[in-house]
Amino acid sequence: MRDAHVLRGKLDMLVAADVILDCENLTLAGQRLGLSQPAVSRTLGRLRAAFDDPLLVRVGGRMRPTPRAEALRAPLAAMLRAAEDLYAPAGFDPARARRAFRAVIPDVVAAVILPELLARLAKAAPACRLELLPWRPQAEQPRDLDLVITTEIDAFPDFRMKPLYQDDDILAFAGEAPSGDPLALEHVAVIAAGASRDPVDRWLAEQGRSRRIVAVVPHYLLALQLVARGGHVAVLPSRMVAALGAPLGVRGLELSVPQDPDQQWLMHPPQLEADAGNAWLREQVEAVAR
Template structure:
């Protein structure tokens, strides 16, 4: 049996924590061990793989190419073990130390997850939530165990991969202008929709609900200013003549403090349904069930 085959599972967990945190102290806190113990695990890992794995660049620790090549297979192995043990173990949020990675837009983060993250700090002090933006490879990341779940509009999830899912909340698309915009009155006309300067979020790799619905209705509305953030787009309307199509919940969250006025769109948009998606192997995992329960509660609070 090779030296790698004899490796204690905890050593692989330590590697996973070190690669995620890139900090010995934080990795130790994540695993509820002392810093000397984590330093010893790093030393054993370096000897095992005959590579420094983490090297210092300025004040930061960065992984070597060997370490980068090991991240995915180690994460996959741990994910398989977690799935196998999921039906036979419990999850105590007050005592556990682990990181959940969720892919979601900044819109979902502001509307639904912001208060949840504050609540979890009290209920689960050792649990970390890593929220990352959605890329085109989101299903592949889920399959490889790099993320725990993702949240996207159900109408836009067309991967064709067998996933488990649950609806969280619905929202509407509305038009937004500066509260002091004198060109637009109490309603927006189709002429204004087609002629006023248009500011919109444009994803790098995934289309948005607004883009998808406009395209489906044959409405060619050129974008004059594009942003890479749902949240930034409405904030830029203040003091401008631009309009934007935004999620109503986001508009109501930001509107009062940022001088926005929300208007019904002359183009009929159908409501969207934000849903969470997760891999079948996580269905019975107590840890994932706990996470999904917290997301359900956060979504229910919106209603």
């Protein structure tokens, strides 16, 4: 493995060579390099030894480059430009980028943000695509995962996170608005994989109440479809019902019982904190989630 200090020393010498050959004057070169004239003279001496050439010779009252020095100008400039590119932060041009972003987004959130998010990607980043992955905890996700949207922050303990949006639950129904005690209606509960109960039943139990459950499904979208067929109700996130309910004839009523709002979090791996492409994607998600 190359020694980093040796490489850095050689790079400094090449920078000095570029400046000295550009100025053709040791005093001016010293001003640009932040070195005294004696220090620049010593540097020129090392460069002459390294290239086995005088590089600059005094002609009359001025220093003139040798043919070898003239031949070095272009490759020196190209090499230093390449070095600057290595140290410069990687940018992201969505119009030219070709990248597959991989994300975990639950159906309840995808229903709200995905149509506009895909439209934004198609317009601003036409060669990029979004791949949605199934829900799994952090340890079981691929290493190239870009972001996660979830309420389950404990499942991704190492990820950076910020609040995305809050949503209240409503009573979703089709047809005429139900009357009487809403908890006595035939409810479709949603219990996601790995969960033991619907969050609705947790905060109802905290108030000493319960509801009549006639079916349990693993996804909010399936619950919405069952409600649309009539005869059942479900407690669903209001933004999902607003986004998808109208074509299905599903509306919502505010719940008459206190509830905990659903807090969705936008999360990403810490190693992608400074990644320009990942930051751009997070900005797009935040914009469509407002």
